[in-house]
Amino acid sequence: MEAISDFVFDYISVRTFWRALLFLHFVMAVALLALVTLQTVAVLMPARQAAGNFITRVRATPAASYVTPIVFLYVPTFLLGAWVYLKYRTYVRIPMEQFGHWWTVGTFEFKEHIVTMGIALLPAYWYFWRQPLSEEHAAIRKWLAVFLAISVWYAFLVGHVANDFRGVGS
């Protein structure tokens, strides 16, 4: 990682490098957010026919079709977030504590835990959503999809608040 950043720093400033990483993390998180939300809608409010308005068509999409993109997006988003987290610890969290933004620090600490639980559940999520879907495991399949959606939504919102404190465009 250090070798990559040293090479890049020959061409762009340190500040621009970290901001670019943070922005990439944000873009991936938005895509992931869209996927987990669409899957949750399809899981919790399934519709048999695709006819009708946009919402009905989203509800009728097979929830299993979102699984592979979610898994392949969750892992790099997590890893990129872990990399950006290094900068957060020194560049963002210390001033946050100095200004007494304890709620933001606390909610961000919880983000660490919830995304970790999400990545731990990813192999089981993938397993239960494999075809053919077993009727017996419908409940756990639904739970795993909803939990991943909650973890991504929580991480996105809290990450956004932290970014507003000191990040891209703040």
Next chain:
Amino acid sequence: MTQALDIHQDVSRLNRAQATDASAPAAISRSGVFAITFGITFMVLYTVFEQLNWPLFTYHPAVGKLDFWMQRARSGEGPPMYWFGWLALSGIGAVAVSSVATLLPRAWLYRLTVFCCVLAALWPALLAAAAFIADRVSFDAEFLKSVWLTGAVALAGAAAVSFYGSAQWVQRLWVKWLWLVPVGGLAVLGYSLKSYFLR
């Protein structure tokens, strides 16, 4: 007539087969056992390691230094980061446990999972309850706060639950740990962050 009877017999056989399939639990492959055990173990270990602050290594981002195990902040080296160390230790532990789990007979696996999860929940719960009681009673009850005493009681409780639970119950519970553990783990981890929200 003979053909009609044959068709009727075939349909009956098919219906019986479908009914059997519906009532029998869906078989979980070895990869499934690995995935499910990995999820449960990782979440339990992560919660335990975070609470005990047992990282495999400590990273000091300000100076780019890595130390084995847990190192407190040192002067001039900025804040230490433990999260990566908890992740690494939980990941290694979960891979090891899940690999062993694929080799175990299923009946053992279901009971061992109940044992470990109940122990992980019961031990800190008993410790918290013991501390609560010891601080409120009029006599000297400091012995209640002993990690070993509460550990022995938790061990006995976990053994009793996993031993006396019916085979069907431990089997049905196995997959459900995938939602019980993250909910419990996040409750514990969230509670430990209360100092941030009560300042």
